[in-house]
Each structure stands twice: as structure tokens, then as C-alpha cells.
Amino acid sequence: MKMLSRRHLLALAGLLAIGAPFGAGAADAYPTKPIKIIVGYSAGGAVDLIARSVGQRMATILGQPIIVENKPGAGTNIAVKALIASPPDGYTLMLAANALAVNPTLFQPAPYDLERDVTPVSLVARVPVVAAVREDSEWRTLQQLVSAAKAKPGTLSVATPGNGSTPHLAMELFQHTAGVSLRHVPYKGGAPAITDVIGGHVDVVAVNALEASPLAKAGKLRVLALMSPERAAVLPGVPTVAESGYPGFEASVWYGFVAPAGLPKPVLTKLHEAVQKALESPEVRDQLAAAGGVPLPGATERFDKLLKSDAVRYGKLIREAGIKPD
Known part of the structure; x- marks a missing residue:
């Protein structure tokens, strides 16, 4: 038999985990060790600050330390590839932004496939x-x-x-x-x-x-x-583009947690619930507001739908405008 690649082995492990003994007992035990959040930008930027703020609260909720690891470069593709190469066990996440949906069209050949390589967990915020x-x-x-x-x-x-x-x-x-x-x-x-x-x-x-x-x-x-659908407290008195004569216009930076493909459903559920609880925290909400952010709690399906719609919307724009990466 031919040797299986690491990606095939990870995918197989994920499928086995979903279909079998990763039941209620294993889900109850998770997590049993520290969780890593990969950030595709340098320390001190918006994504890094939000990852640390939400991650700190999630650590308290889940009872395990959460470590933020910065992997900037290649328009976040380095970070995404590190995520994809990780086991789908819930111990490696990434706080992604719009680039996650943009890059499969912006970079050619496509560096990854959203549906094949990534599991959406939860939206976090919009700036x-x-x-x-x-x-x-x-x-x-x-x-x-x-x-x-x-x-x-x-x-x-x-x-x-x-x-x-x-x-x-x-x-x-x-x-x-x-x-x-x-x-x-x-x-x-x-x-x-x-x-x-x-x-x-x-x-x-x-x-x-x-x-x-x-x-x-x-x-x-x-x-x-x-360019957001509503005004921001951090910039009082500044109108939206829609209010300035272009009804329906909206373009924001969103942030959301993703995991490798094949993440077991019980772990996905537990992580999603932890993010939702973190977003209810007054401390997290205050930190997001200071950054001009609006919390975006909601079902995993909402994030999945946004990823797909942005991939289509921005993909069309990139092709029509002939936009190339730096």
C-alpha cells in the first residue's frame, strides 16, 4: 500500500473521531491541556489584541491556559498553513479575518480550500x-x-x-x-x-x-x-457610508475563530459555547469597544455563511479589478 500523507492521516483521524468513541465522556474531558490561538499578524495589532482579550476569558471558561502565537507573513497564509497542518483536536485555533475568505482567489494557485481545510467555529467581532x-x-x-x-x-x-x-x-x-x-x-x-x-x-x-x-x-x-452598517462609539458623530448617500453599502473587517478540518462535533460545540460566553463578558465587550469593535455572537452556521458569501463577493471583485497580491 502507498504511504498516506500527513493531511490524509489527519483527515482520517478527524472522521474516526466524529463517528466513534469521541462521545460525551471525551467531550466532557476536553480540554486537558493548553490551547493555542494562531494569529497571522504581528503582536500589538487589532487581531492580536482581540485574540488575547477573548482568549484570556476563554481560558477561564475552559479551565486551561490559552497561548497566542503570532505567525505573520504571506497575507496570513503562513498562519493558515500552520493551522491546517495541526491535528483537528481542538487544541489549535486561529483568529482569522477577511483575508481567510479573500486569499484563495487573491493568491494563485490557491493556498488552501476553505471547505476542505477549515472548520468555522464562531464569529467574534466586526471593526x-x-x-x-x-x-x-x-x-x-x-x-x-x-x-x-x-x-x-x-x-x-x-x-x-x-x-x-x-x-x-x-x-x-x-x-x-x-x-x-x-x-x-x-x-x-x-x-x-x-x-x-x-x-x-x-x-x-x-x-x-x-x-x-x-x-x-x-x-x-x-x-x-x-463603512460599517452602524455608527461606532469610538468615533462619535462620524456617519456611515450608507448615511452619506449610498444606502445598503457595507464593508467591515470581521474576526472569527477557525479550526482545522475534521474537528469533532462535541469539541466544536464546546469551543463555540466558550466563545459565546467570552463575548458576554463586560471586560471583553469594553476592550472590543475601545478598538471600535462590535461583538458578533451567533451560531457557527452564521460564520460559515459569511465565509462563503465573502469568498464569492470579494473573489468576483478581485477577478474583475485584476487585483494582485503585494
């Missing part, structure tokens, strides 16, 4: 993408920016954290909706993009609210609109 200009900009509203862009097609520039990032895709969607054309300037992260907008080198920046709000409060950035 708005914002469109902002420097504080002394002549544009005080989103409509003024749109009018200027229509008067000079392709001349105004927009900075984003990189090609294929959620803010980049959000701005591509907005340009399509508003009927404008902006010159895209990709950066290696939100901080340098913001710096160049403040310095007057780029006209507008699209980043998540966590990165923009401190500079808005410091009087260095003016946030024109939130």
Missing part, C-alpha cells in the same frame, strides 16, 4: 473600515470627496494597508458604488499609509477604525465615513 483625510483637508464630507473625484477622474489617490487587504477591497467596492476612480497606493500596513496621508503625500486613506481613531482624536485625521 469598521473608515475613509479618512488629513485634518486640514478641504474635504469635510464623503460627498465632497466624491465630487472632487468625479471632477478629476483618476487623479485623487487613496492609501491602503496593501493590495487585497480588506480596506483596499472596501474602497474598490465603494468606487464601484459611487462611480468614481481613485489612484490606489498600497502600503505595507496601515501605519505607513496613515503617515503619508497626514504628510500630504496621499489624499485619502482607508484603514480599520482601531488605527484611525487615536489620530482622529489627536486632531491629525478627519474621518469622513464608516
